[in-house]
Amino acid sequence: MRGKFKDIVTDLAENDPRVIVLLGDISVFQFRHFQERFPDRFHNMGICENALISVAAGLASQGYHPFVHTIAPFITDRSFEQIKLDMVYNDFGGNIVSCGASFDYAWDGATHHTYFDLAMLRMLPGAEVCQPGSEAELAALMPSQYANGKTTYFRLSDKPHDIDLGDDLAFGRGVVLKDVGAPMTVMTAGPMLAEVLPACQDLNVNLVYFHTLKPIDQAPVTRFADTEIVVVQDAFGLSEAIAGVRPGLRMAVLGVDRMDRFETCYGTHHDMRAALQLDTAALRARIPTAFQSAA
Amino acid sequence: MDQALAKNIRQSILRASHRSGHGHIPTCFSIVESLIATYRFMDQDPQNPAAPDRDMFVLSKGHASLAQYCTLAHLGYFEVAEVDRFGAHGSTFGCHPDRLKVPGVEVSTGSLGHGIGVAVGMALAARKQAAATQTRTRQVVTLIGDGEANEGSVWEAVMVAADQALDNLKIIYDANKSQIRCLQLPDPAARFAAFGCAVQSVDGHDVAALLTALNQPTDRPSVIVADTQKGYGCQTLVDEMFAWHRRSPDADELALLMDELDAR
Numbered sequence: 001m002r003g004k005f006k007d008i009v010t011d012l013a014e015n016d017p018r019v020i021v022l023l024g025d026i027s028v029f030q031f032r033h034f035q036e037r038f039p040d041r042f043h044n045m046g047i048c049e050n051a052l053i054s055v056a057a058g059l060a061s062q063g064y065h066p067f068v069h070t071i072a073p074f075i076t077d078r079s080f081e082q083i084k085l086d087m088v089y090n091d092f093g094g095n096i097v098s099c100g101a102s103f104d105y106a107w108d109g110a111t112h113h114t115y116f117d118l119a120m121l122r123m124l125p126g127a128e129v130c131q132p133g134s135e136a137e138l139a140a141l142m143p144s145q146y147a148n149g150k151t152t153y154f155r156l157s158d159k160p161h162d163i164d165l166g167d168d169l170a171f172g173r174g175v176v177l178k179d180v181g182a183p184m185t186v187m188t189a190g191p192m193l194a195e196v197l198p199a200c201q202d203l204n205v206n207l208v209y210f211h212t213l214k215p216i217d218q219a220p221v222t223r224f225a226d227t228e229i230v231v232v233q234d235a236f237g238l239s240e241a242i243a244g245v246r247p248g249l250r251m252a253v254l255g256v257d258r259m260d261r262f263e264t265c266y267g268t269h270h271d272m273r274a275a276l277q278l279d280t281a282a283l284r285a286r287i288p289t290a291f292q293s294a295a
Numbered sequence: 296m297d298q299a300l301a302k303n304i305r306q307s308i309l310r311a312s313h314r315s316g317h318g319h320i321p322t323c324f325s326i327v328e329s330l331i332a333t334y335r336f337m338d339q340d341p342q343n344p345a346a347p348d349r350d351m352f353v354l355s356k357g358h359a360s361l362a363q364y365c366t367l368a369h370l371g372y373f374e375v376a377e378v379d380r381f382g383a384h385g386s387t388f389g390c391h392p393d394r395l396k397v398p399g400v401e402v403s404t405g406s407l408g409h410g411i412g413v414a415v416g417m418a419l420a421a422r423k424q425a426a427a428t429q430t431r432t433r434q435v436v437t438l439i440g441d442g443e444a445n446e447g448s449v450w451e452a453v454m455v456a457a458d459q460a461l462d463n464l465k466i467i468y469d470a471n472k473s474q475i476r477c478l479q480l481p482d483p484a485a486r487f488a489a490f491g492c493a494v495q496s497v498d499g500h501d502v503a504a505l506l507t508a509l510n511q512p513t514d515r516p517s518v519i520v521a522d523t524q525k526g527y528g529c530q531t532l533v534d535e536m537f538a539w540h541r542r543s544p545d546a547d548e549l550a551l552l553m554d555e556l557d558a559r
Contacts, residue, residue, distance in 0.1 A: 017427070040423065046458070051412050051451035058416015061402070062424065066416075081406060082448075086413050090394060090403050 001156045002099055004135040006030050008142050009067055013038050016147065020059055024052050024070025026099065049074045053082035053096070060092040065147050071105075072098035072155065076117035087151040088124045095146050096121075101131075101157040101190070102234040102256075103263070103272035110262040113272075118237030121153045122214045128152040129214040129237070130171070131190035134160045137211045140169035159269050161194035165209070174217035178207035185224035186287060187242060188232040189213060192255075195273060196232050199283035205230070216241040225249060230290040233257070234278055252290040254283065297502040300369060301327045302556060305528050307365040307375050309552050312543045317382035317390050320544075321525035321536045323362035325471035325499070326438060329521050330366040332505035333436045333467070341371035344399045350433050351417055353402045355410030355449075356440035356469065357391040364388050367399045408446030411437050411466065415456045418464040418516075436509070438467040441483065442474040450490065456516040457491030464516045465509055466492070469499065471523040476537070487518040499523035529555040 006027070013019040013034070021034060023044045035042040045052055049070060056066035068075065075098055076083070087094050098117065105112040122129050128150055132138040138154065145152045165175055178200060185206040188196040193209055200207045206227065208220045221229075221242055229251045231239040239253045255278045265275055273279045277286060304327050312318030337350035354363050361381060368375035380386040387396045391405030401417070404410040414437035425432040439449060456464050468483055480486065484494045493513035497504040499521025508519045526532025529552045532539050544552055 020423075040426070043459070045455055048451040048455060050408075050448040051415070051455045054409060054412025054448070054452060055416035055419065055455060058413040058418070059420045061413065061417055062420035064420055064423070082409065082412070085403070085406055085409055090413070092413075 001132070001135055001138060001158065001160050002027050002030055004138055005069070005097060005142070005154075005156060006034060008139060010034050010037065012143060012146060013041060016065065018063060018065045018147070020064050020066045022052055022056055022066055022068045024049055024068075024075065026070045049079045050082050053079045053094070054086045056094040057082070057086035057090060057092040060087070060094045061090070065095065067095045067097055067146070069097040069099070071112070072100045072114035072117055073112060076114070076120060076153075080120055083121065083151065084124055088127055093149045093151050095152050095154065097154045097156060099156045099158060101155050103269045104158045106269050106272045107266045109266055110264055113263060115235035115256050117153070117155065118213055118235050119240055122237050122241060124151065126150055127214065128212075129155075130212050131155045132211050133157070133190040133193050133209075134162065134165070136165065137169055141171050141211065144171050155190070157191045159191050161191050163193055163197055169211070172212045172215050172217055174220040175209040175211075176206070176220055176223075177209050178205070180204065180206060182206050182227065184228045184230060184287070186230045186232060187238070189238045192232055192234050192278065195278060195280045195283055199280045199287065203284065203287060205287060210238065213237050213241050216245060218245045221245040221249075228252070228291055230254060230287050232278065232283060234273065234276070250291075254278065254286055254290055297328070297331055300331055301502070302528070302559075304331075304362070304365045304369055305556055306553065307368065307378065308361050309544060309549055309556075311361060311365065311378045311381045313546070313549045314379045315381040315383065316543045318361050318543050319358045319541050321532045321539050322356065322359045322440065322471065322473065324527045324529065324532060325523040325525050326359055326362050326469050327366070327527075328500045328502045329438055329467050329469065329505055329523075330362060332502045332509060333438070334366065334370055335502070335506055336509040337434060337436065339399075341367075341399070344372060348430070348433065351401045351435050353404070353410045353414040353417070353435070353437040354392060354400075355404055355414070355437050356407065356443050357404030357410065360388070360390060360392040363392060363400070364397065367397070372399045407440070407443040408448035411439050411449055412452040415452045415459075415461065415464065418456070418461040419459055421463055422461065432463045434463050434465065436465040436467065438469060440473060441468065441470050441480060444468065444480055444483070445474060445478045453487065453490045453492065453516070460514065461516050462514050466516060466518045467505075468518055468520045469523055470520055471525045473525055473536075484520045487520070492516045492518040494518045494520060496520040496522065500527055528559060531555060
């Protein structure tokens, strides 16, 4: 997905001289052609996430459209106050593009696991939060949002799904993947769709997918509000977004939820999903009984 | 002229603090001359503070906002009487500045260690704009406190500014010795020089010296270490700077401090 990000930004930069890339010494090789093509609009600024955000806010204050890119926990957890104040409170805006979502870097341990970012950034007034699960989704979201003056978070994943969601992808719009009139609806977001879609294949459930967590699309939540809703997530944020649509939803959460501990295991993202019972087989077994186990 | 202006600004700070019940007076008093020099140095129009070709100032130590408000008022950005509602609910003038409310405020600050990083981005933007339009490079001045320089984000920003060789960035370091009871920063001039800046040390209460330093051309970010006193102008504030750090004078104290200002 990082390669797609580079392609999109390169295309945008061809037509928009206000596009600037600020890297935290990540994806530098990926952006080598961008650097050659636009040397004045490329800065590998260094491993200094606080400064990356503040400098981007300063650039945005003067009309530029900065893309800040580095590893997710460091640009979001460490620089949360810079994002909150310099970008959002000051209303300067800017684009934050992270890599290493959730357990993409499982082997690196808890310092590199990222599952607070979506929930944290979702709380910021006026901020936009995107969790594209595939390159096609990124291509649909980034060009429409990068220049709107807001603070927009694009959470890339190195482990995207490869499911074709069609051409009708648009920022802020959820995707109803399955509507069988079932009494239960599964809702998920981002790369987890790779596990959730096959898990739901033979279950009597409806399925809704989100690539935008803020603003959350209220229409599909409202449409299935009378069903039991099972949220499957590998990071905090989606369940809070859905719960905020309307009171009284009957909702159970599978995955990262009320997790009052660090996940200190290593391995791959597959290992982590298995450990959290978020792999396809586990989900297929857990979804039908989600309300029983939640109770 | 500048001494009279400085005295007027300090009197306005005292009055606004007394009327509002708010204010960090000693830290405001240490930067009055720096603010006067900064606005003398910059190309800015009080009648058009958002002019696209303006120079820009960022008060990184945002808790000294009252000094900036009173300076802006005396320079014609708005009426000084408006500042009397300082800190009140619904007031334009908060105890930390809001760029969306106050004409002439470029960045909303208050959390230390933020304004300087944004100023670096503004200076970088100004240089890009100048190159694209073949016009003069707009100048960016930011004022940071010595206590604020305890924040690691300050040094990240300075490193980036030096790495980008931002010769249009002026950093005034208000060396008012506010952190003598905690984390020390001995010889700040040497530290900023080691970080790649062009450093000048001046009397921070000498407007002419500050202005000369601001006008000194450099090929890298310029740091002006302004040697100042917290509470400069009122001996009571200088002698009891920690007791007065965040305090507003009652009527008797106001009279005393006004007398001390007059006595200088």
